[in-house]
Amino acid sequence: MKKIIPWILFFFLFFSFEGVHAKELSQEEIYRKRMDLYKKTEALTSIPWYYLAAIDQFERSIRDVRKDLPDPPAIIGYYVPPEQWAGPLNPNPKDTNPFTIALFGGIGKDGNGDGKIDQTNGEDLLYTLAQYLRAYGVDDQSFRLALWDYYKRDQTVRSIMTNAKIYRTFGQVDLSEKAFPLPKGYNYTYKNTWGDRRGWGGRRIHEGTDIFAGYGTPVRAVAYGVVELKGWNKYGGWRVGIRDLNNTYHYYAHLNGFSKDLKIGDVVKPGDVIGSVGSSGYGPPGTAGKFPPHLHFGMYKDNGIREWSFDPFPHLKMWERSSNKNQ
Known part of the structure; x- marks a missing residue:
């Protein structure tokens, strides 16, 4: 009898556990x-x-x-x-x-x-x-x-x-797809540079990841979103800001230029080309060439009270792996 009880307990716990998972909903x-x-x-x-x-x-x-x-x-x-x-x-x-x-x-x-x-x-x-x-x-x-x-x-x-x-x-709510900001077929390299020191314009930290690539490499929207900002900034040069459904703001800077007809208020989807890699910034409008061409990609989270930057590197790695897997 003592040998039977543990088996009864095992099957009870096993099927109870399976029952719990059976009730869980898929995404x-x-x-x-x-x-x-x-x-x-x-x-x-x-x-x-x-x-x-x-x-x-x-x-x-x-x-x-x-x-x-x-x-x-x-x-x-x-x-x-x-x-x-x-x-x-x-x-x-x-x-x-x-x-x-x-x-x-x-x-x-x-x-x-x-x-x-x-x-x-x-x-x-x-x-x-x-x-x-x-x-x-x-x-x-x-x-x-x-x-x-x-x-x-x-x-x-x-x-x-x-x-x-x-x-x-x-017309749907299943809009969770993501894309890596640079398309397949182009050479690029990046590492985790979030939080590094920056000296131009005053001591500050680097709020993003730099993805180095050749001039003119297409830059893509990573998520479904709306273009919230487009124009020049003395630090970021030609840049675009896009907010997604998770209230995350995606910041693309040092661009060589924007996609034709891209404007504030446009709705974009993952993979849409919004501009190209350049070396603009660190000066008045039109300044370029003060550093190697790269995309500065930043992410900012808003919680309904305030907004702050966070490290985009893990997300970039995840989107890159997913892109390679789906090719």
């Missing part, structure tokens, strides 16, 4: 369920799905990097503090009763008609968000005003408008 299933919820809420409220998706994705991106916010669940990332959801004077912050939530001035709404207002329910969350937006209107100007009144921060409004523009352009 494809998560995207599909997310889109289903956006579309259902759009049908109920007439709020365009890409507005809902834009806010939801922004909230998910900041929850991933903020310690003062709970980690986002798998499907819907939109977050409302319990005191706002249930009401500031509600003694029960986890209240799900529509009557008492309304009595205490909570903003939570019942989105699926089950008689409960559940802050962990994706339908209730998106319906509550949609009702807030509905009071403003369903065009971009109204949406922008609603965002400002809610977040009170210009960069947050721009980031969410970026998300909405990308989702509306491509």
Whole structure:
């Protein structure tokens, strides 16, 4: 009997463990369920799905990097503090009763008609968000005003408008593809130079990775995003800035020039050519040749409060491996 018990325990734990994994969703299933919820809420409220998706994705991106916010669940990332959801004077912050939530001035709404207002329910969350937006209107100007009144921060409004523009352009939420900034077939070399000292223009650190390549080597967008900046900077020369769906700003500097017709506000996808490698910078507009030709690639993260640079080298290595594998 003693020999049988350990085997019974083993099979119980094994099948329980397998059962847990069987319930986990693939990334494809998560995207599909997310889109289903956006579309259902759009049908109920007439709020365009890409507005809902834009806010939801922004909230998910900041929850991933903020310690003062709970980690986002798998499907819907939109977050409302319990005191706002249930009401500031509600003694029960986890209240799900529509009557008492309304009595205490909570903003939570019942989105699926089950008689409960559940802050962990994706339908209730998106319906509550949609009702807030509905009071403003369903065009971009109204949406922008609603965002400002809610977040009170210009960069947050721009980031969410970026998300909405990308989702509306491509008509889907599965937009996680990435690309290495230089295409295959060109010679290049790089190492981790983030944090190195720089002396021109004053002592500072290097906020990026330098990818050395020949003049004119095409430079590509690494992610789905919107062109937020284009022009000259005395440090970076001709440069482009693109913000993606994860509220990450990609900075491409020392360019030889820009792609024809590229302009601020353009939507790009991974692999789109945005310019070419050069040696511009370290002086007034037109200065070039003060250093070997290379692409300075930087990444900056915004968490809804502030923005900071981080090391892009691990991401470049990952995108490079993926590019080689898919060739």
